[in-house]
Amino acid sequence: MSRPFDLDPLFRPLTSLAGVGPKNGKLMEKLVGGPKILDLLFHLPIDFIDRRFSPKISAAPPERIATIEVMIDRHTPNARRGQPYRVQAHDETGKITLAFFHARKDWLEKQLPVGQKVIVSGKVDYYQGNPQILHPDIATLEDRASLETVEAIYPLTQGLTNKALGKAIKAGLNHIPKLPEWIDPTHKQRQKWGEWHVALKAVHMPENERDLSPEHSVRQRLAYDELLAHQLTLALVRHNQRRLSGRSYQGTGELRQKLLAALPFNLTGAQERCLREIDTDMLEEARMLRLLQGDVGSGKTVVACLAMLRAIESGAQAALIAPTEILARQHAESMKPWLEAAGVRFVILTGRDKGKARDEILAKIRGEGFDGGAQLIIGTHAIFQKDVEYRDLGLAVIDEQHRFGVQQRLALSNKGTGVDVLVMTATPIPRTLTLSAYGDMDVSRIDEKPPGRKPVDTRTIPA
Numbered sequence: 001m002s003r004p005f006d007l008d009p010l011f012r013p014l015t016s017l018a019g020v021g022p023k024n025g026k027l028m029e030k031l032v033g034g035p036k037i038l039d040l041l042f043h044l045p046i047d048f049i050d051r052r053f054s055p056k057i058s059a060a061p062p063e064r065i066a067t068i069e070v071m072i073d074r075h076t077p078n079a080r081r082g083q084p085y086r087v088q089a090h091d092e093t094g095k096i097t098l099a100f101f102h103a104r105k106d107w108l109e110k111q112l113p114v115g116q117k118v119i120v121s122g123k124v125d126y127y128q129g130n131p132q133i134l135h136p137d138i139a140t141l142e143d144r145a146s147l148e149t150v151e152a153i154y155p156l157t158q159g160l161t162n163k164a165l166g167k168a169i170k171a172g173l174n175h176i177p178k179l180p181e182w183i184d185p186t187h188k189q190r191q192k193w194g195e196w197h198v199a200l201k202a203v204h205m206p207e208n209e210r211d212l213s214p215e216h217s218v219r220q221r222l223a224y225d226e227l228l229a230h231q232l233t234l235a236l237v238r239h240n241q242r243r244l245s246g247r248s249y250q251g252t253g254e255l256r257q258k259l260l261a262a263l264p265f266n267l268t269g270a271q272e273r274c275l276r277e278i279d280t281d282m283l284e285e286a287r288m289l290r291l292l293q294g295d296v297g298s299g300k301t302v303v304a305c306l307a308m309l310r311a312i313e314s315g316a317q318a319a320l321i322a323p324t325e326i327l328a329r330q331h332a333e334s335m336k337p338w339l340e341a342a343g344v345r346f347v348i349l350t351g352r353d354k355g356k357a358r359d360e361i362l363a364k365i366r367g368e369g370f371d372g373g374a375q376l377i378i379g380t381h382a383i384f385q386k387d388v389e390y391r392d393l394g395l396a397v398i399d400e401q402h403r404f405g406v407q408q409r410l411a412l413s414n415k416g417t418g419v420d421v422l423v424m425t426a427t428p429i430p431r432t433l434t435l436s437a438y439g440d441m442d443v444s445r446i447d448e449k450p451p452g453r454k455p456v457d458t459r460t461i462p463a
Contacts, residue, residue: 007179009037010041010176011037011038013037014040014168019164019168020168027157027160031155031156031160031165037172042222045152045153045203046212049151050149051121051137051147051148051149051151052067052149054066054067055068056091056093057093057094058093060131062124062125063124068119069118069119070120071091072088073114074087075108076088086100087100087108087112094131096131098120098132098133099127101134112138118139119140119144120138121138176197176200176201196222245286246286246288246419248282248283249394250313250314251282251310251313255309256306256310259305259309260306262341262342267299268299268448270446270448271299274444278292278303282311287418287420288420288442290423291423291425291441291442292425293444294426294445295426295446295449297450298446300424300426300446301331301335304397305335305339308376309342309344310395311420312375317365317374317416318393318394319378319383319396320335320377320379320397322378322379325351328378328379332348332378345372345373346378347376347377348378349361351380351381362389366391367391367392388415390415390416393416394420395422396415397422397424400425
């Protein structure tokens with residue numbers, strides 16, 4: 001489905017904004033997590049500077065930002081290391097010092113010429129009983145407007161100033177289109193929310209502490225839009241997933257029986273129930289996309305292994321992907337006796353494998369060799385890189401889904417024809433959150449522990 005033309009301005013590159021060059025563009029992309037104007041506009045302020053208070057020098061209280069019109073009297077460079085460069089100034093009510101550390105004399109003389117009036121703004125403090133401002137913002141009387149009365153403060157990265165980022169965001173706000181409303185009118189009215197484009201502009205113009213609160217109506221409106229978009233995306237993915245043609249894995253049961261005979265324990269009722277749900281999906285022609293949820297020690301791995309054997313019995317390959325090399329090798333170690341008992345050929349592929357050793361593993365994954373190559377592949381994200389070609393990938397099992405994005409998941413499922421996907425997680429997820437975060441998946445839960453397992457203590461703690 002193509003993107004509506006109305007949204008095109010938001011998907012332009014950051015470097016299309018006035019004043020954003022390749023260098024700043026790269027820094028902003030790194031900071032906001034994407035190369036588009038839309039990514040920049042959802043980088044929200046965390047604080048603000050209020051320059052609206054404009055007292056005379058004698059009325060400027062300490063520890064408060066003041067914007068004052070002053071006459072520059074003289075410059076006092078300090079030759080002593082670690083001491084600031086000072087500029088003396090006054091108005092009709094008193095004197096004030098403007099102090100700068102690591103300052104360039106030529107730049108300060110240009111910005112603060114002796115005998116001229118300028119606007120300075122910053123937090124007033126007192127040094128030896130006299131008022132001073134450390135590193136004030138500066139503007140000429142003619143260019144007073146360049147000193148924003150209220151300036152949004154954003155999270156930054158090294159090499160990028162708040163002024164440059166704020167300027168880019170202001171330019172980006174001019175690209176916001178007026179879109180048709182998609183929120184239920186009754187709900188919108190009840191929440192007293194404004195239009196989307198109005199909210200997106202307002203969130204970048206905080207004027208008090210309340211404007212920065214997550215409970216503010218503007219931020220609540222944008223959060224609701226984001227959640228609604230996420231849910232609609234999941235619904236579309238789920239709908240399209242159902243329509244994608246998959247494969248029916250009949251399986252002979254031969255390899256499974258060998259594995260089950262080698263196990264020193266019997267499956268629990270919950271494991272058998274989850275396996276039946278997975279088998280039902282794998283029998284259907286539509287692609288499987290299922291989440292297998294269960295505490296550490298509940299027996300997810302053996303269920304996933306039995307599911308992979310079904311694909312292998314049907315002549316296809318299976319892959320198990322873990323978020324780290326350590327976890328991948330732990331899976332291989334725990335599954336090795338089961339796979340050897342079933343006579344399954346498997347390989348491990350991680351980012352550490354290089355050169356000739358990697359080439360040999362890739363050849364086995366392609367199905368080369370007198371024995372027909374690897375039937376099961378265990379590894380990290382390395383197993384869905386471009387140069388990894390499968391003989392016939394049928395089932396992909398992903399451990400701890402939250403470490404992989406949808407794009408990586410799709411990249412793995414696109415390595416074969418009609419690849420079924422099974423995701424495992426030990427993270428305890430309430431049902432409502434499961435529907436929100438994994439709404440594109442069917443869910444199976446192992447809610448019964450094998451005999452003799454110690455209970456798992458799960459707690460929520462502050463960051």
